[in-house]
Amino acid sequence: xxxxxxxxxxxxxxxxxxxxxxxxxxxxxxxxxxxxxxxxxxxxxxxxxxxxxxxxxxxxxxxxxxxxxxxxxxxxxxxxxxxxxxxxxxxxxxxxxxxxxxxxxxxxxxxxxxxxxxxxxxxxxxxxxxxxxxxxxxxxxxxxxxxxxxxxxxxxxxxxxxxxxxxxxxxxxxxxxxxxxxxxxxxxxxxxxxxxxxxxxxxxxxxxxxxxxxxxxxxxxxxxxxxxxxxxxxxxxxxxxxxxxxxxxxxxxxxxxxxxxxxxxxxxxxxxxxxxxxxxxxxxxxxxxxxxxxxxxxxxxxxxxxxxxxxxxxxxxxxxxxxxxxxxxxxxxxxxxxxxxxxxxxxxxxxxxxxxxxxxxxxxxxxxxxxxxxxxxxxxxxxxxxxxxxxxxxxxxxxxxxxxxxxxxxxxxxxxxxxxxxxxxxxxxxxxxxxxxxxxxxxxxxxxxxxxxxxxxxxxxxxxxxxxxxxxxxxxxxxxxxxxxxxxxxxxxxxxxxxxxxxxxxxxxxxxxxxxxxxxxxxxxxxxxxxxxxxxxxxxxxxxxxxxxxxxxxxxxxxxxxxxxxxx
Amino acid sequence: xxxxxxxxxxxxxxxxxxxxxxxxxxxxxxxxxxxxxxxxxxxxxxxxxxxxxxxxxxxxxxxxxxxxxxxxxxxxxxxxxxxxxxxxxxxxxxxxxxxxxxxxxxxxxxxxxxxxxxxxxxxxxxxxxxxxxxxxxxxxxxxxxxxxxxxxxxxxxxxxxxxxxxxxxxxxxxxxxxxxxxxxxxxxxxxxxxxxxxxxxxxxxxxxxxxxxxxxxxxxxxxxxxxxxxxxxxxxxxxxxxxxxxxxxxxxxxxxxxxxxxxxxxxxxxxxxxxxxxxxxxxxxxxxxxxxxxxxxxxxxxxxxxxxxxxxxxxxxxxxxxxx
Numbered sequence: 097x098x099x100x101x102x103x104x105x106x107x108x109x110x111x112x113x114x115x116x117x118x119x120x121x122x123x124x125x126x127x128x129x130x131x132x133x134x135x136x137x138x139x140x141x142x143x144x145x146x147x148x149x150x151x152x153x154x155x156x157x158x159x160x161x162x163x164x165x166x167x168x169x170x171x172x173x174x175x176x177x178x179x180x181x182x183x184x185x186x187x188x189x190x191x192x193x194x195x196x197x198x199x200x201x202x203x204x205x206x207x208x209x210x211x212x213x214x215x216x217x218x219x220x221x222x223x224x225x226x227x228x229x230x231x232x233x234x235x236x237x238x239x240x241x242x243x244x245x246x247x248x249x250x251x252x253x254x255x256x257x258x259x260x261x262x263x264x265x266x267x268x269x270x271x272x273x274x275x276x277x278x279x280x281x282x283x284x285x286x287x288x289x290x291x292x293x294x295x296x297x298x299x300x301x302x303x304x305x306x307x308x309x310x311x312x313x314x315x316x317x318x319x320x321x322x323x324x325x326x327x328x329x330x331x332x333x334x335x336x337x338x339x340x341x342x343x344x345x346x347x348x349x350x351x352x353x354x355x356x357x358x359x360x361x362x363x364x365x366x367x368x369x370x371x372x373x374x375x376x377x378x379x380x381x382x383x384x385x386x387x388x389x390x391x392x393x394x395x396x397x398x399x400x401x402x403x404x405x406x407x408x409x410x411x412x413x414x415x416x417x418x419x420x421x422x423x424x425x426x427x428x429x430x431x432x433x434x435x436x437x438x439x440x441x442x443x444x445x446x447x448x449x450x451x452x453x454x455x456x457x458x459x460x461x462x463x464x465x466x467x468x469x470x471x472x473x474x475x476x477x478x479x480x481x482x483x484x485x486x487x488x489x490x491x492x493x494x495x496x497x498x499x500x501x502x503x504x505x506x507x508x509x510x511x512x513x514x515x516x517x518x519x520x521x522x523x524x525x526x527x528x529x530x531x532x533x534x535x536x537x538x539x540x541x542x543x544x545x546x547x548x549x550x551x552x553x554x555x556x557x558x559x560x561x562x563x564x565x566x567x568x569x570x571x572x573x574x575x576x577x578x579x580x581x582x583x584x585x586x587x588x589x590x591x592x593x594x595x596x597x598x599x600x601x602x603x604x605x606x607x608x609x610x611x612x613x614x615x616x617x618x619x620x621x622x623x624x625x626x627x628x629x630x631x632x633x634x635x636x637x638x639x640x641x642x643x644x645x646x647x648x649x650x651x652x653x654x655x656x657x658x659x660x661x662x663x664x
Numbered sequence: 665x666x667x668x669x670x671x672x673x674x675x676x677x678x679x680x681x682x683x684x685x686x687x688x689x690x691x692x693x694x695x696x697x698x699x700x701x702x703x704x705x706x707x708x709x710x711x712x713x714x715x716x717x718x719x720x721x722x723x724x725x726x727x728x729x730x731x732x733x734x735x736x737x738x739x740x741x742x743x744x745x746x747x748x749x750x751x752x753x754x755x756x757x758x759x760x761x762x763x764x765x766x767x768x769x770x771x772x773x774x775x776x777x778x779x780x781x782x783x784x785x786x787x788x789x790x791x792x793x794x795x796x797x798x799x800x801x802x803x804x805x806x807x808x809x810x811x812x813x814x815x816x817x818x819x820x821x822x823x824x825x826x827x828x829x830x831x832x833x834x835x836x837x838x839x840x841x842x843x844x845x846x847x848x849x850x851x852x853x854x855x856x857x858x859x860x861x862x863x864x865x866x867x868x869x870x871x872x873x874x875x876x877x878x879x880x881x882x883x884x885x886x887x888x889x890x891x892x893x894x895x896x897x898x899x900x901x902x903x904x905x906x907x908x909x910x911x912x913x914x915x916x917x918x919x920x921x922x923x924x925x926x927x928x929x930x931x932x933x934x935x936x937x938x939x940x941x942x943x944x945x946x947x948x949x950x951x952x953x954x955x956x957x958x959x960x961x962x963x964x965x966x967x968x969x970x971x972x973x974x975x976x977x978x979x980x981x982x983x984x985x986x987x988x
Contacts, residue, residue, distance in 0.1 A: 237744075541944065582706060
C-alpha cells in the first residue's frame, strides 16, 4: 500500500511538474517597444486588433467591414474620410481633385510620391486597371484563376462605360482614363456631386497589375495576390494571410504619406466577439467589441471615451454613434401596409427606447430618421412619426378605420430568426398589442427571409443599412429610388425620384444637402419604412493604446495611434 | 480478416453515393440562394448575379450538378467556395489539421483519464476514489461544454494571470501566438472537448469492469493461480474494454467531424465552424467537401474499431463462415 501510494504521489507530482513547466513556459514575452507612457506619442509596438474572418482582402471584392478594415491599412484610395468628422473629405492617393460644372467629369491629381509597398510608383493607370477589374465580370480570382466577378461593382456603376463592361461587350470602361501618369479622369454616366465620397472607399484603391496577374514573391514562393496584396497604404503584409487566424501587417517603408507611429498591426481573426473580449480581459488583445452584457462593467472598469470615438488609457470604452440604422420595412404594395395610417400606427406604437435599453444595454439609440447622425445633413426628428406615442398610434389606427384595433387584420412580421432579431421583434409585437394590433411571426433563416423580401412576399419585416459613404444619398437613393434593388418597401414616388436625380446634379455642397434634407423629410412623411434604432459603437481599447480613433463608419485610424511601453 | 476488410471497403461505395446524393437533393429543397447571400441585405447587380450562378453551375438541375461534381471529385477537385472564391481543398487543408490535432489531444485525455478513472473506480468500488469519480463524472456530463470552456478561460487565462502577476497563465484562445508554444494552445480546448466524453468513458469502463470481474471465468482464472495482475489485464480489462473502444471510436469520429462549440469558444481554426458557417451561408461546395471528408474519416474509423474487436477478444473473428 505504501509503495502504491508512493507511485501515485510520484505520478501526481510528475503531472504537476509537467503542468507547472507548461505554465512556466507560458510566461509572456515583454514587448519592449515605446518609451513608456510619457504622454507624448511614441514610436513602435504592434497593435493587436480584433476582426471577424474577412471573405476577401483583395480590394476588387471586399464587401464586409472585416476585409475593409484590413484594406484601410494596406491601401490608400483617391480620397479619405476624416476619422472624427466623416463628412470631411481629405486627400489620400489624390492630392487634389475637381468636378466639372455639373459634376459629371472628375479630375484627380495623384500624389507623385506615392508608391506601392514593392517600391513601384502609383500611377493613374493603376486606378484604371483596378476599377476595370471590379467592373469586369470575367475578372479572375487570384487563388483559383477562375472567373469570380466582384459583388461590389455598384461602387462604380455610375462610371461611363460600366454597363458595357458588365455586359461583356467591352473590357474597359470608357469613363476612366489616365490622362497622364498622375492624372486620372473619371466621366460619369450622369452627374453625381457626391462622387468624391464614393472614391474614398478602400475597395477603389489602385492595384499593381503585375502582382495581381503574376503573383507576389514571398521568400521565393509565388503567392496569389489575394493572399498577399501589395498596396499603397501606410502598412504592408508581413506574411501571408493565415485564414481563420490572423492578417499581420507592418509599416510600409515606401509609403508616400506620413508614417504611422506603430510598427505594425496584428489583425486577429475571431469567430465570436465574446471570445475576443475574453482575450482582451486576459490582456492579450488591444482592441475589440465589448462582450455581450458587459457594457456597464466595461465602462466602470475601463472608463468611457469622451467623444465616443477616440480611446485613451482610462477612457477606453467607445460608444459613439455609427452611420447605420435598423428599421422596419413595410411592403407598400401589400393591401394592409399600403395604408399610411397603419404604418404610422406601427411607428408610433414602438417603444424604441425600451428596445435599446432592454435588448442592447444602451448600445443603440432610438432612430428618429432613416439617415443617422454622423451623416452630413442629418436633422434630428425630421421623420415626425418616428417616435413613441401610444395615443398618436391609437389615433392613426382609428384613422385607418380600426378604432382600438377592432376589425384590424392580423399582421404578419417576416424576419430572420438568427442574429438576435427575435428579442426585438417580440418587443415590437407586444407594443403593437397595446394599441390593438395582433402580430404573428413569419420567421426563417436569413437566406429564406431574404428571398421573401426580394420577391415582395411579405407584409412587414426588418432590415438594417450600413453606410458605404457618410452621405444622405447613400441612404435615400438606394432605399427609396423606385427602381433601386434595395428599395424593399417598393416605395414609388416619381417626385422623389426626380428630386433625387436633381440633388445628384447639384455641385454646391450646401445646396445639395438642403435638397436631400427636403427629400428626407418628404419620404419621412410617407413613412414607407419605420426607423427603429441607430447603431452605436460598443468597442474597447486596452490601457496601452493612445489616440486610437474608431470612426462612425467603423474604421480605425491607424495613423495616429501609439502604444505605451507594453507588458500591460 | 482481409475478406472482411474488403467487404467493408466495398460497402463504403453505396454509403458514399447515398450520402452525397441525399446531400445534393437536400440543397434543392433548402430555400435561399447562395449567390444572393454574397451581398446580404444589399441588392446584387443582376449581371453579377447571373454571372456567378453560371460560374458555379447553379442554373443546372441538381442531378446534373451532381454528375459534374462527381466528375470533378474524381480528379480531386472539391470545387470553389461561393463565399470566398477559394478552392475547397485549400479550405479543408487549412482547417482539418487543426481539427485532427484537437481531436487526438482530446481523445488521449479521454483514454488516459477516462479509462484510468473507470478502472480505479471499479477496483475500489464504494471507496472515496469511486465516489469522487462518480461525482466528478456527473458534474462533467451536466456542465455544458461552452460553459466549462468559459470557466477554464477565466481561471487559467485571467484569474491565474492576475494572481501570479502575469507570471503564469494559459492562452485563452487561438492555435498559435508569439508567447506560447503551439501545444500549449491545445490544453484548454482539448480538456473542454474531452470533458463529457471522458466522463462517459469512465462510467462505461467502471460498469463493464465491475460486470467482468464478477464473471465465472475470472474466478476460474484466479482459482488456477494466475497472478492478480494477469487476471486483471489479460482477462478482465481487455474484455471490459470492448464497449469502451466502441464508444471512444465513435467519439473520435465525432470529434474528427469538428467541434463547433469548442472551436467557437476557443477560436480554434478547425473544420467544424467552417462547415457550420458554410451551411448557414448556403456555401454548398464547402458543405459538400466538408461532409465528404468527414464521411470518409468516420467510415474508416468505424472499420478500425471493428477490427480492434478481434484484438481485444480472440473469440471475435471476421470473414469466416458460420460456426467460427
